Amino acid sequence: MKAIVVTDETAGTAGMTLVERPEPKPAINDVVVQVHASGFTSGELTWPSTWTDRVDRDRTPSIPGQELAGVVTALGYGTTGLSVGQRVFGLTDSYRGGGLAEYVAIEARNLAPLPGDVDFTVGASLPMPGLTAWQGLFEHGRLQAGQSVLVHGAAGSVGSMVTQLAREFGAYVIGTGRAVDRQKTLDFGAMEFVDLENDALKDVGGVDLVFDVIGGDIQKRSAGVIRAGGTLVTIAGPPEARPAHGLAVDFVVEADRAQLGEIVRRVRDGRLRTNIGNIATLDDAVAAFNTTERISGQTIIRVRP
Numbered sequence: 001m002k003a004i005v006v007t008d009e010t011a012g013t014a015g016m017t018l019v020e021r022p023e024p025k026p027a028i029n030d031v032v033v034q035v036h037a038s039g040f041t042s043g044e045l046t047w048p049s050t051w052t053d054r055v056d057r058d059r060t061p062s063i064p065g066q067e068l069a070g071v072v073t074a075l076g077y078g079t080t081g082l083s084v085g086q087r088v089f090g091l092t093d094s095y096r097g098g099g100l101a102e103y104v105a106i107e108a109r110n111l112a113p114l115p116g117d118v119d120f121t122v123g124a125s126l127p128m129p130g131l132t133a134w135q136g137l138f139e140h141g142r143l144q145a146g147q148s149v150l151v152h153g154a155a156g157s158v159g160s161m162v163t164q165l166a167r168e169f170g171a172y173v174i175g176t177g178r179a180v181d182r183q184k185t186l187d188f189g190a191m192e193f194v195d196l197e198n199d200a201l202k203d204v205g206g207v208d209l210v211f212d213v214i215g216g217d218i219q220k221r222s223a224g225v226i227r228a229g230g231t232l233v234t235i236a237g238p239p240e241a242r243p244a245h246g247l248a249v250d251f252v253v254e255a256d257r258a259q260l261g262e263i264v265r266r267v268r269d270g271r272l273r274t275n276i277g278n279i280a281t282l283d284d285a286v287a288a289f290n291t292t293e294r295i296s297g298q299t300i301i302r303v304r305p
Helices: 042-046 120-125 127-140 157-168 179-187 216-223 257-268 285-289
Strands: 002-005 017-020 030-039 067-075 087-091 103-107 111-113 148-151 172-177 192-195 207-212 226-234 247-250 276-281 298-302
Touching: 017 285, 030 120, 067 103, 067 120, 067 127, 087 120, 087 127, 087 257, 111 257, 120 276, 120 298, 127 157, 127 207, 127 226, 127 257, 148 157, 157 172, 157 179, 157 207, 172 179, 179 192, 207 216, 216 226, 276 285, 285 298
Parallel strands: 148 172, 148 207, 172 192, 207 226, 226 247, 276 298
Antiparallel strands: 002 017, 030 067, 030 103, 030 298, 067 087, 087 111
C-alpha cells in the first residue's frame, strides 16, 4: 500500500516521504480500515509517540496522521461493535500506524460510525478538533451556560470548533487571532474579536474560561483576564500561570465514540461547520504539508478518489 512515512525527527514535514508499505493486519479488538480521507496535526512530529513505542524503542519509519475516515475491511479476533463494510471515522493511537496510508489497523473503540450522508473528507476533519474542543470545554473547562469564553486561534481548526460548541451551549464567545482572521472568527460565531498583534489582551476584562492553543506569553497573559475561580484550558503544554483561585488544565485529547457521535450529529443538522482549508491527494500530500502559503483551516488528504 502507499503511505507517508517519517524517519527523521529533526526534519519536520520536509522529512515526509511517500513509500510502499505492507498492508496492516488486525490484532485483537482491531479493525482494518481502508482509508478514504485523513488529517494530520503538525504537532504529531514533536510527539515522542511518533518516534518510539511505549517502552522507548525506535519505531520508525512511522506513518503519521491521527484522524481518518474510511470503510472497515477486516475485523480482528474479539472485535465487536463494528462490521465489515461499515463507514467509520476516528482517531488512531499515536503509538501506532496513522491514517496517511491506504489502510490502517486501529482499535475498534477509537472509531465511530460515519453516516452515509457525511463525506469522508468531512469525517476526517472532525476527530482531532472536534474532540479537543468538546473535551476542553465540557470535561476540563466545565463550561456552564451563560459563561464567557476567550478562544485563542479562533479561526483555526480547533478554535472554530470551540467557538461553535461554546455558542451552542449558551456561552458568550470572544475570539482572538491575527487581523486577517477577524471576519472568519466572527463568521464561526464569536461575538467579539481581539487582534493579538494590535489590541491589548488585558482590555478583554474578566472571562470565565480561556481556551488556549498558543501557549507562551499569550498563555501567561491570558491567566490575568480570567475571573477569580475561572479556568485556563490549554493544549499547548503545561501552563506557566493560573487564574486567581482557579484552575489551569493542560490535556491530551482522547478518542471517544460517544463524543464523536455527538459531533457528527451536529454536522448533519447544521449546528457545526468544519474548517477545511485545503484538500490534496495522497500523492500530493508531502507538497501540501510543506506549502509556503498560509492555509486557514485543516489540510485533508483524500486517499481514495
